[in-house]
Amino acid sequence: xxxxxxxxxxxxxxxxxxxxxxxxxxxxxxxxxxxxxxxxxxxxxxxxxxxxxxxxxxxxxxxxxxxxxxxxxxxxxxxxxxxxxxxxxxxxxxxxxxxxxxxxxxxxxxxxxxxxxxxxxxxxxxxxxxxxxxxxxxxxxxxxxxxxxxxxxxxxxxxxxxxxxxxxxxxxxxxxxxxxxxxxxxxxxxxxxxxxxxxxxxxxxxxxxxxxxxxxxxxxxxxxxxxxxxxxxxxxxxxxxxxxxxxxxxxxxxxxxxxxxxxxxxxxxxxxx
Amino acid sequence: xxxxxxxxxxxxxxxxxxxxxxxxxxxxxxxxxxxxxxxxxxxxxxxxxxxxxxxxxxxxxxxxxxxxxxxxxxxxxxxxxxxxxxxxxxxxxxxxxxxxxxxxxxxxxxxxxxxxxxxxxxxxxxxxxxxxxxxxxxxxxxxxxxxxxxxxxxxxxxxxxxxxxxxxxxxxxxxxxxxxxxxxxxxxxxxxxxxxxxxxxxxxxxxxxxxxxxxxxxxxxxxxxxxxxxxxxxxxxxxxxxxxxxxxxxxxxxxxxxxxxxxxxxxxxxxxxxxxxxxxxxxxxxxxxxxxxxxxxxxxxxxxxxxxxxxxxxxxxxxxxxxxxxxxxxxxxxxxxxxxxxxxxxxxxxxxxxxxxxxxxxxxxxxxxxxxxxxxxxxxxxxxxxxxx
Numbered sequence: 001x002x003x004x005x006x007x008x009x010x011x012x013x014x015x016x017x018x019x020x021x022x023x024x025x026x027x028x029x030x031x032x033x034x035x036x037x038x039x040x041x042x043x044x045x046x047x048x049x050x051x052x053x054x055x056x057x058x059x060x061x062x063x064x065x066x067x068x069x070x071x072x073x074x075x076x077x078x079x080x081x082x083x084x085x086x087x088x089x090x091x092x093x094x095x096x097x098x099x100x101x102x103x104x105x106x107x108x109x110x111x112x113x114x115x116x117x118x119x120x121x122x123x124x125x126x127x128x129x130x131x132x133x134x135x136x137x138x139x140x141x142x143x144x145x146x147x148x149x150x151x152x153x154x155x156x157x158x159x160x161x162x163x164x165x166x167x168x169x170x171x172x173x174x175x176x177x178x179x180x181x182x183x184x185x186x187x188x189x190x191x192x193x194x195x196x197x198x199x200x201x202x203x204x205x206x207x208x209x210x211x212x213x214x215x216x217x218x219x220x221x222x223x224x225x226x227x228x229x230x231x232x233x234x235x236x237x238x239x240x241x242x243x244x245x246x247x248x249x250x251x252x253x254x255x256x257x258x259x260x261x262x263x264x265x266x267x268x269x270x271x272x273x
Numbered sequence: 274x275x276x277x278x279x280x281x282x283x284x285x286x287x288x289x290x291x292x293x294x295x296x297x298x299x300x301x302x303x304x305x306x307x308x309x310x311x312x313x314x315x316x317x318x319x320x321x322x323x324x325x326x327x328x329x330x331x332x333x334x335x336x337x338x339x340x341x342x343x344x345x346x347x348x349x350x351x352x353x354x355x356x357x358x359x360x361x362x363x364x365x366x367x368x369x370x371x372x373x374x375x376x377x378x379x380x381x382x383x384x385x386x387x388x389x390x391x392x393x394x395x396x397x398x399x400x401x402x403x404x405x406x407x408x409x410x411x412x413x414x415x416x417x418x419x420x421x422x423x424x425x426x427x428x429x430x431x432x433x434x435x436x437x438x439x440x441x442x443x444x445x446x447x448x449x450x451x452x453x454x455x456x457x458x459x460x461x462x463x464x465x466x467x468x469x470x471x472x473x474x475x476x477x478x479x480x481x482x483x484x485x486x487x488x489x490x491x492x493x494x495x496x497x498x499x500x501x502x503x504x505x506x507x508x509x510x511x512x513x514x515x516x517x518x519x520x521x522x523x524x525x526x527x528x529x530x531x532x533x534x535x536x537x538x539x540x541x542x543x544x545x546x547x548x549x550x551x552x553x554x555x556x557x558x559x560x561x562x563x564x565x566x567x568x569x570x571x572x573x574x575x576x577x578x579x580x581x582x583x584x585x586x587x588x589x590x591x592x593x594x595x596x597x598x599x600x601x602x603x604x605x606x607x608x609x610x611x612x613x614x615x616x617x618x619x620x621x622x623x624x625x626x627x628x629x630x631x632x633x634x635x636x637x638x639x640x641x642x643x644x645x646x647x648x649x650x651x652x653x654x655x656x657x658x659x660x661x662x
Contacts, residue, residue, distance in 0.1 A: 036491075038299075038436070038491070038525060039279070039280075039299070040297050040298055040299060040436075040520065041279045041280070041282050041283060041284055041296075041298050041299065041300065041301060042279075042280065042281070042282060042283025042284065042295055042298075042514075042515070042520075043280055043283070043515070043520050044279075044280035046297075046520065046522075047523070047623045047624075049491050049525055049527065049616065049624065050489070050527075050529075050616070051489070051490060051491060052489050052490075053488070053489045175650075177543070177545065177591075177650065178488035178489055178545065179488055179543035179544055179545055179590075180486050180487065180488050180528050180531055180532070180533055180544050180545065180546070180547055181488075181528075181529075181530060181531055181532045181533070182488070182529075183489070183529050183530075186543050187543075191648065
């Protein structure tokens with residue numbers, strides 16, 4: 001008697017433009033179609049018709065375990081990707097994938113006592129669905145897992161206060177150009193400026209939050225550099241830089257069971273040239 | 274009558290004398306207007322008192338007014354002759370205030386309908402013990418209700434937003450179409466009749482038809498008619514009109530697969546928006562009424578002829594051809610064709626026809642422009658026009 005099988009997590013693999021991606025913790029991909037009803041006078045509803053481009057989305061969560069292949073796609077190049085699995089009940093390999101995807105957001109978070117994690121959002125202007133296979137034999141970057149001792153933040157003003165966690169994100173809006181007669185965009189560009197955001201928490205030793213009115217006299221601005229290094233040989237794995245980042249929010253948290261902490265958020269922008 | 278929801282208000286159009294059809298339309302508007310203006314005279318708001326009384330002496334002699342006592346006055350300048358109120362006035366309601374210099378006021382005792390002959394009116398004061406000097410009596414100011422007269426024929430308009438169907442464009446939406454294929458010269462001036470819900474109209478004439486295309490969007494067309502005939506409420510017009518066979522249209526034009534041919538000649542490989550418009554000037558010819566002024570002759574035109582017919586196509590894209598002056602005084606020629614298609618579904622009932630219509634414009638480029646804004650692209654736009662007749 002045939003049994004209804006399920007695809008276990010260890011039976012699934014994720015390929016990103018030919019690279020078998022390691023460290024993936026979750027994937028979520030799909031699409032929704034926007035239809036508008038055609039309602040006419042003297043009758044009412046007739047039938048629905050699509051009223052916009054066909055667009056899909058893919059979300060990837062993973063551990064940061066070395067140079068990030070997702071960051072190869074912060075430019076104008078498209079990405080393909082697929083979840084590949086063997087369906088034992090059908091006795092064949094299957095895939096759910098996409099092509100002509102573009103990275104729209106990448107974020108990285110790190111804290112004391114844990115492996116850094118990253119998430120990525122991809123918008124798909126090509127096709128998305130079953131049967132699209134992005135597998136290949138492109139090499140994966142070598143595994144280098146940074147720890148709390150090998151991550152540094154080059155920022156002034158916090159040297160005497162302990163930074164306990166930080167997150168960095170990069171938002172790359174995409175601008176597809178469609179022409180009459182084509183369901184796919186003829187051109188997809190990055191919509192500049194690219195925005196960067198960094199937040200970090202620190203345990204207060206002598207740090208003081210500025211008064212809000214001081215922003216009108218002297219806004220806080222500085223260059224921030226996050227450097228992730230190999231803890232074994234101290235070589236740099238990846239560096240994230242934010243030039244002229246503006247400190248736009250500051251908050252303080254006091255709890256009965258913990259130390260006084262402050263959260264800071266910086267935003268900066270990157271132009272094309 | 275209650276408010277009718279849109280699904281109970283069909284639009285039906287037919288070429289006069291032919292069977293018509295219900296229109297696959299999203300919205301329709303029927304309106305009528307008449308240009309009217311008041312026939313003003315220069316001094317029609319000025320009241321002059323020539324004499325108190327019924328015109329026995331024609332000499333102005335002030336009288337002391339008593340409160341709320343009516344008295345007759347002869348209108349006109351001091352020393353005469355008497356002068357009736359202007360016929361530009363339709364009515365002066367009873368109680369209308371007449372303002373004289375030095376904060377003095379009199380009031381009309383009755384409704385007055387000036388006829389150009391009557392020059393005696395009845396006035397009264399609201400307080401007593403005062404009078405008007407001879408100078409003051411010549412400068413009464415009041416605000417009457419004026420008469421109006423028509424400045425142009427009664428003209429209505431019908432505008433409809435609809436979806437172009439498969440096959441031939443209905444002749445009532447086709448400015449260059451013929452309801453009678455053997456007609457010579459091939460210019461169709463037939464009137465259109467129809468009804469919007471329970472309101473019947475007649476003597477309608479198509480003046481404009483246009484549509485636009487944009488990527489990934491349905492395309493709606495719009496048409497405008499001038500309506501000269503009567504608008505009649507007929508509660509039987511839509512009785513039992515509805516049946517499943519009335520609306521067979523199963524395709525709507527869509528920008529996803531429609532094509533613009535010839536755009537490369539205007540310097541564009543990727544048209545991102547397109548619009549088409551055809552319009553015709555209409556000239557109504559009226560007959561002068563020969564009988565009573567209450568006859569309908571002269572109200573509805575005997576013929577509404579077509580004159581200048583013009584097609585305009587415009588599109589926007591990634592570029593333009595900068596050589597608009599290359600042909601000197603003859604202009605730069607352009608041939609554009611819009612192939613309007615539906616979504617071209619395969620194995621599906623609706624929207625599976627493919628090509629619905631083809632529209633052409635063979636003319637000259639009459640304008641080009643470039644534009645760019647923040648968060649956008651440099652866009653070129655070009656407009657091509659063709660005089661058809």
